Amino acid sequence: MGQQPREQWGTRAGFLMAAIGSAVGLGNIWRFPYVAYENGGGAFLLPYLIAMLSAGIPLLILEYSIGHRYRSSAPLSYRRIYRPAEAIGWWQVAICFVVAVYYAVIIAWAVRFVGFSATEAWGNDTESFFMNDFIQVSDTPGAVSGFVSGVAWPLIGVWVVALVILVLGVRRGIEITNKIVLPLLLVLFGLLVIQALTLPGAADGLNAFFTPDWEAMLTGKVWIAAYGHVFFSLSVGFGIMVTYSSYLRRKADLTGSAMVTSFSNSSFELLAGIGVFACLGFMAANAGVGVNEVATSGIGLAFVAFPEIISSLPFGGPVFGMLFFGCLVIAGITSLISIVQVIIAAVQERTNLGRVQSVLLVGGATALASILLFPTPEGLHFLDVFDHFINQYGIALAGLVLVIFISWIARRLRVLEKHVNSVSSVSLGLWWRAALGVVTPILLGLVMWDSLRAELMSNYEDYPTGFLLAAGWGVAIGAIVFGIVVSCFPWKRADAIARADARQATDQDGDEPAPLAEPTEITETDAARKEDR
Template structure:
């Protein structure tokens, strides 16, 4: 039984733009500046850099190696290593589904606020406008009680754009849109930062952001914050990079690509920190308060603090607002596309359906769930709890399981090291195996324990226990259960592919980690290039 030719990125630059587009998301703009500020300011850059070199980039390289070696979605790639590991892949698919359905609505908010910036529709009360007028939020969580049309229609638009790009394909859709939007994002954000630096009080904000508190480096929470942020910001732990790397050509510089993507993401975060704190410095100066009294992160920063800054600007407020919210929208869309592509790729491998049918089926179902749940009076409560629990007990936990499985369960780090070194300009050494075998699992384990300790002693944000059990723990545990159930179903198509591959590669598997021939067909990858492990799914 054969397999349809697999799509390929047109160029390495196209893959890099897509990988960078996935990594640069909403968190780069509204989370990193505040995390750095409250964890030592300028001194935080040291543990951040160490965390990126000892955990972020090594794990990114591992995901590149898995996707590139097995040329498959996450479930099928893990299945080729060990059959039970397919459950991990479907768990990550479920995580992507949950993230996608709430991530899209934040993009919809950003699009509306791009327009609101022109007229400063929030008036003198950005807080009341956002929560009461725009979201029409119910103060208490509960069942859906009504829909908000002002959120629903831009959300529908976001999904139409994302699904159209996905239908067009990896090379002609995802690659091209990222080659356009990522340079545009950097240009627009650069203009916004320059404008922020000209504001009165900008120097005060930058001083607050960069002034190092070296004593903070002696506290464990700062290092945990650094590792935690790097882990989340690089789009690792939920199969995006496994999926994207599966579309690479056989001759692909994996370590070089990981370095470029990692440092490009870090550079954008630093730029975001400069822009955000320059603006917060202006806000503090205008209000006659200290920067620490106006510094915040997340939704409060984007949709309450920044509108207040925009309204306070002596000139250029509408332009500043349009630039800021347009950047949020662009960064969000590129990340959303990468998240949904994980689901599309997995279902394609499982069913053999074409891209259009798969996107219509799974993309449509994801969009429908998003549209039914989040443009509602209770939508923000669902978003807050989903995000908290699927990040802490989905993405981070799945990443921990993946590292432990590869490093200690099947002891495949040397095999992937050989595979990556065969095609990369920068060769991996013992440090790579040490970081993945020891540093990363230990730090992720500490993060898990610390988070669980807090979770079990007090309700997150004071939410009712029943709501947290249903929308928090229920969603996080449900994703794991989904992965186990999906792995239990027979996958005859995958078995046939694996048997064909095994017959071709049984005698040369570990001796030839990778074949370096260029595929004859432009834009696709022959299925015969699969090289499953001897002990894997034969």
């Protein structure tokens, strides 16, 4: 099969829309408000901002620089930097597979709840409706015991939409989709927030959200929470931003793009916090309790608390519900296509398949796994454990290992800094190397240690040990093993297009990326390593 030309974004705005669309996901709406509330309220915004400047933006610039300089998927980009680092790329591919299979089902739930909102179909007991009537969750985790058609059909629809967008490609599919749906998301969510602010009790909710607890800032827990949330919020550690930036044109403002993406994502999170806590304030006032008694996050907030709020609204409940769940669908779809694109890009380079074949192979396998496992009574248990373990011991750990490889082992920060400075409006310097070489590894290490310590003290959510070993630790460790095993197989065909792209990415001072070997097998000689450094 002939070599496939590498795709490119049509415009810088298209890339920014896609990057922001990936970062703005379900977690912005249902995770950030509660994390901020639990960790000092308004006082949390200061550690959050410091975490963004000292770790979030530097990490984002790092991933942009790797993708733009080496113009390849995550595995091949890392391989060019340091041969053993290819395993990190395939590890991230496995992580993306796991995240995609359960992330899609949450979008499918939101699709159904758009329809449920029109008639407030959940009745008076929103929790029973969601758990028992809709997803029909089993009492205990275990092997799949049935099939829930009310979840399966919208899930199939979600995958059809996502795969059609991906088949159309980077420019005609991902870029155009984000250009349309991101402004729509902003408009819809803006309308939702405006309506929420008019509700009785909204001021109480905002006071709970913004009232600062300055003493909380003196505890390490708050700072760990800030750095942990920033890391998950910006879509770093998946290989997404490496993949997306590899489709940029030669001249690209990487630092400017990273700042625009970061602050756009943070602005949406703040807007989400205002909207969510205005609603929770109304819910608390309506029930005659404090905001602290109704504050929640995650699936419970979206599919239990919000339907209850919708039913309690004095007017416009159905419209409010359709706005909220419509926002979840849009935010989820833009993130889902970015996650699956990481896998597609890696498979395309490894197999030299075309776009359509790669999407059908990768997307078909991912969609099949999702459809077989999650529209079942046991689906919620699998989702909960997958999400917890792949986030804590997949995404975060892979990001930590990548930073250590780049800054301490391969020592490539100076080379990447030169590359970024040659194409960007804001130059990097010692602060960037210090942030990635010292601050980020230490703080990510603390996040990991804090999480692992809690994990070893008691079973997560009191799940049976056997289930956690299989669906939790087994999945997280399996992703690592997959990355190592796949990286051990030789590349049978050198990609001439990738070599040409690497030459185009040559720095102004003539420092080239590590050249690939000739077509028999991709290897690195000592001379190539020396030249690369």
